[in-house]
Amino acid sequence: MVKLTMIARVTDGLPLAEGLDDGRDQKDADFYKQQAKLLFKNLSKGHHEASRMSIETGPYYFHYIIEGRVCYLTMCDRSYPKKLAFQYLEDLKNEFERVNGNQIETAARPYAFIKFDTFIQKTKKLYLDTRTQRNLKKLNDELYEVHQIMTSNVQEVLGVGEKLDQVSEMSSRLTSDTRIYAHKAKDLNRQALIRKYAPVAIVIGVVLMLFWLKNKIW
Numbered sequence: 001m002v003k004l005t006m007i008a009r010v011t012d013g014l015p016l017a018e019g020l021d022d023g024r025d026q027k028d029a030d031f032y033k034q035q036a037k038l039l040f041k042n043l044s045k046g047h048h049e050a051s052r053m054s055i056e057t058g059p060y061y062f063h064y065i066i067e068g069r070v071c072y073l074t075m076c077d078r079s080y081p082k083k084l085a086f087q088y089l090e091d092l093k094n095e096f097e098r099v100n101g102n103q104i105e106t107a108a109r110p111y112a113f114i115k116f117d118t119f120i121q122k123t124k125k126l127y128l129d130t131r132t133q134r135n136l137k138k139l140n141d142e143l144y145e146v147h148q149i150m151t152s153n154v155q156e157v158l159g160v161g162e163k164l165d166q167v168s169e170m171s172s173r174l175t176s177d178t179r180i181y182a183h184k185a186k187d188l189n190r191q192a193l194i195r196k197y198a199p200v201a202i203v204i205g206v207v208l209m210l211f212w213l214k215n216k217i218w
Contacts, residue, residue: 002088002124003060004029004075006036007096007116009104011069013037013044016104017096017113019120032057036073038158039064043071050150054082057154065089068097070104081130082146087138088127095119 005019015037035057043066055062057075063085064073072089100113107113127135138144 001077001080002074002085002127003077004032004036004073005092005120005124006033006040006073007092007113008037008040008043008071008073009069009107010040010043010066010071013040014107015040015110016070016100016107017116017120018111019124020114020117028058032060032075035154035158036062036075039073039154040071042158052086052146052149054149054151055154055157056151061085062154063089065093067093068101068104070096072096081139082149083139083141083144084127084130084135086146086149087144088123091123092120095123 002019006015007017008015039055039062051066053064055064056078059078060075061078061080061082062073062075063082064071065086066072070093072093074085074089076085096113096116096119099119100116103112129135130139
């Protein structure tokens with residue numbers, strides 16, 4: 001199953017598009033997104049040996065293709081067929097080049113083509129079930145071979161130790177920031193409720209006090 005999809009410019013590692021998700025597919029989504037961004041950074045420095053490659057990372061594989069100075073990357077379960085993963089990337093590449101080809105070099109901000117997510121989601125659904133007739137036909141296509149595509153390990157590609165520590169630190173910081181934001185949001189909501197209902201509570205309190213005094217006097 002396809003877990004993550006990202007597209008980036010190879011010359012500078014700028015993210016161009018991403019398959020958006022709700023974050024529920026895997027617990028470590030942010031961790032693997034940071035790994036993907038470090039891969040793009042390495043590619044921008046010329047640290048790549050092939051235009052097509054598979055990279056082991058935990059229980060998943062990154063698969064990527066590079067064409068026209070653009071890297072199309074996806075992350076799939078280890079059990080997901082390699083041939084389907086690369087054909088999925090080919091479909092994305094063909095459409096991305098057709099729709100955005102003349103704007104890729106001039107893109108100046110990250111995720112300039114975020115609307116491409118619509119096509120990514122639609123295409124991802126087509127590759128979801130490996131047993132459909134369409135996908136079985138692709139798996140049996142002898143003209144599309146992936147046996148010679150190089151496979152490496154993410155530690156070898158990024159550099160053992162410090163790079164992975166950097167990813168872990170970035171992911172932890174993101175999680176911590178999210179928790180702090182949620183805590184602050186609760187405080188702000190609480191303060192807003194106090195400001196909204198405090199005058200009403202004071203008025204009710206005064207009325208009750210007057211009512212009590214009246215009964216006392218009489």
